[in-house]
Amino acid sequence: MSQVTPDVPPDLADKRRLPENEHFCFGCHPDLPCFTRCCADVNILLTPVDVVRLSRRLGMSTTEFLDTHALLPITKDLKLPTVMLKMSDTEDKRCSFVTEAGCGVYEDRPWSCRMYPVAMALPPARVGVEPKPIYFLLEDGFCEGHEEPREWTVPEWREDQDVAAREELEAGFREIVSHPWFIGGTRQLDPKRLDMFFTACYDLDKFRTFVFETTFLERFDLEPALVERMREDDDELLRFAFRWLKMALFGEPVLKVRDSAKTARRTA
Numbered sequence: 001m002s003q004v005t006p007d008v009p010p011d012l013a014d015k016r017r018l019p020e021n022e023h024f025c026f027g028c029h030p031d032l033p034c035f036t037r038c039c040a041d042v043n044i045l046l047t048p049v050d051v052v053r054l055s056r057r058l059g060m061s062t063t064e065f066l067d068t069h070a071l072l073p074i075t076k077d078l079k080l081p082t083v084m085l086k087m088s089d090t091e092d093k094r095c096s097f098v099t100e101a102g103c104g105v106y107e108d109r110p111w112s113c114r115m116y117p118v119a120m121a122l123p124p125a126r127v128g129v130e131p132k133p134i135y136f137l138l139e140d141g142f143c144e145g146h147e148e149p150r151e152w153t154v155p156e157w158r159e160d161q162d163v164a165a166r167e168e169l170e171a172g173f174r175e176i177v178s179h180p181w182f183i184g185g186t187r188q189l190d191p192k193r194l195d196m197f198f199t200a201c202y203d204l205d206k207f208r209t210f211v212f213e214t215t216f217l218e219r220f221d222l223e224p225a226l227v228e229r230m231r232e233d234d235d236e237l238l239r240f241a242f243r244w245l246k247m248a249l250f251g252e253p254v255l256k257v258r259d260s261a262k263t264a265r266r267t268a
C-alpha cells in the first residue's frame with residue numbers, strides 16, 4: 001500500500017526526498033553539454049526577495065518588472081497569489097536572462113535557480129508546529145550534473161549557492177504563507193486582503209508609495225529611525241511589509257496605532 005504524504009505537493013510526490021545529512025552528487029559548469037539547457041521552458045516561482053533583486057538588477061521598479069517579466073498564474077486551488085518568471089516568446093521559450101556564457105543575472109538569480117536540483121516544500125500550517133521545509137532532489141534526464149563526482153548535503157548546497165544569507169528575510173515571508181490563520185485549509189482571504197498580500201510581498205515600490213505617500217505614517221506610530229531605514233533600504237522595507245501583513249491580514253497587534261488615528265476612527 002502506498003504511503004499517503006499530504007505535506008508534499010503532487011509534482012514532488014515521486015521525487016527523492018533529501019534528509020538534511022544525506023549526500024547527493026552534483027556539479028554544474030560550462031563544459032557540460034547540457035549547459036543552460038535548464039534555462040528554457042521552465043516554471044520558476046519567484047520569491048519577494050527575487051522580485052526586488054531582479055528589479056534592481058535590471059534598473060526597473062518592481063511594478064515594471066512584474067508587468068514585463070512575471071506571470072501571475074491563477075488556479076482554483078491557489079490560496080495566495082504566486083509570481084512566476086515569464087519565459088521569452090521564442091519557440092524554445094528560453095529564459096530572457098540566459099546568455100551564451102550562462103545566466104546573465106547570476107548574482108541576482110532567483111531562489112529556484114540557485115537551489116536547482118534541490119526543490120523544497122513547506123508543510124501546511126499546524127497548531128504549535130514550526131513548519132519545517134522538506135527537500136527533494138530533481139533528477140531531470142537532460143541534466144548531466146548528476147554524473148559529476150562532488151558530493152553535497154542540502155545545507156552545504158544552500159551555503160554554496162548563497163541561499164542561507166537570504167534566509168532571515170525570506171523567513172518573514174514564510175511566516176505569512178504558513179500563518180496559523182490558514183490552519184485547516186478552509187479559510188480564504190478576501191480580494192482586498194489578497195491585493196494587500198500581493199502588493200506588500202511582491203510590488204515593493206507600490207508598497208513604498210502606500211507607506212510614504214498616504215496617511216500611513218500619521219496612523220501608525222513607528223520609530224523614526226526605522227522609518228528612515230525603510231526609506232533607504234529595500235530589505236528593511238520588505239521586512240516591515242511582512243510585519244504589517246501580520247496585522248493587515250490576520251489582525252495581530254504588531255504595530256502601534258497613533259491615539260489621533262484611534263480618535264479619528266471613533267468620531268468618523
Ligand code: SF4
Pocket residue numbers: 027028029032034035036037038039116142143144145146
Ligand atoms: S548541469 Fe544541470 S543545472 Fe547545470 S547547466 Fe546542465 S542542465 Fe543546467
Ligand code: SF4
Pocket residue numbers: 038039040044095096097098099102103104105106109110113
Ligand atoms: S534566471 Fe538565470 S539561471 Fe534562472 S532560468 Fe534564467 S538564465 Fe537560467
